[in-house]
Amino acid sequence: MKQGLFLCLDGVDGAGKSTQCRLLADWLRQQGLTVTTCRDPGDTPLGERIRSLLLDGEWPMSEITECFLYMASRSVLVEQVIRPALQRGEIVLSDRFLLSTVVYQGHAGGIPPETIWQLGSLATRHTFPEWTFVLDLPVEATQRRKHGQTLDRMESKGALFFEQVRQGFLAEARQHPDRMILIDAHASVEQVQSQLRREVERVLDQRSRS
Numbered sequence: 001m002k003q004g005l006f007l008c009l010d011g012v013d014g015a016g017k018s019t020q021c022r023l024l025a026d027w028l029r030q031q032g033l034t035v036t037t038c039r040d041p042g043d044t045p046l047g048e049r050i051r052s053l054l055l056d057g058e059w060p061m062s063e064i065t066e067c068f069l070y071m072a073s074r075s076v077l078v079e080q081v082i083r084p085a086l087q088r089g090e091i092v093l094s095d096r097f098l099l100s101t102v103v104y105q106g107h108a109g110g111i112p113p114e115t116i117w118q119l120g121s122l123a124t125r126h127t128f129p130e131w132t133f134v135l136d137l138p139v140e141a142t143q144r145r146k147h148g149q150t151l152d153r154m155e156s157k158g159a160l161f162f163e164q165v166r167q168g169f170l171a172e173a174r175q176h177p178d179r180m181i182l183i184d185a186h187a188s189v190e191q192v193q194s195q196l197r198r199e200v201e202r203v204l205d206q207r208s209r210s
Contacts (some may be wrong), residue, residue: 004086005207006127007200008094010136012166015141015185016192020135021095028091033094036085039095044080053109064128067116070101073200084195086127099132099172099180100123100194107168108161118140129182131203134173139163 009017009024018039025035041051050073053059054066061069074097085092098120106113121128139162173180185197 003207004089004092005203006082006086006092006129007203008097008099008129008132009135009196010096010099010132011169011183011185012137012142015135015137016093016145016189017135019189019193020196021093022174023189024196025093027193027197028093028200032155034088034090036081036090037095038077038081040077040097040100041070042077044073044076044078047073054094056180062093063111065194066109067101067105067111067119070105071119074098074101074120074171075123076127079129083125083127088181094129097129097132099169102172103165103168107171108164113168130177130179131199132180133183133199134169134172135183135192136166136169136179137185140167141186 009021011017019039025037028035041054041087042048050069054069081094102113102116105111139159141158173182181199183192185192
């Protein structure tokens, strides 16, 4: 690719993002494309330390504190992983990005979403995914998928919180149809992957024509 392409998979916990990211990256590589995958927060030495602080539950923290920690990890991820890969002309496929903070700490946590978008623009030096694929799944289904698993601090916040999270993702996707696409994650892994591949093929085709 002459220009890098930044794509993101996002959505409520339990919707299958990590599995779908892995499958999509494998498929893109089979097409002869160079792909860099990453997860947010994490995937840098500092980012992994911040991730452990956010998820292990040892220290209680407010939504504002969470927001700034996520931004710090994301800033390093952009600087050290995402922007260099884009400059090399690669496809970057991220498991979560700024939209998650807008939804979790904004729509569900009480911080004005527009404030988080503005902070995110500063933290990432205006680096945003060209397209974000939002995997949508009813909260009851995500809770069933996680039954019996050890939950991290964010995953332990309860069904009401995650219903607010889901509605936040839906609201942002409706507000930004030019860069967010809803994907029905209630289907099988293979069916969800087929939806994603169709959408990514469309994006790549548009790129080749421009």
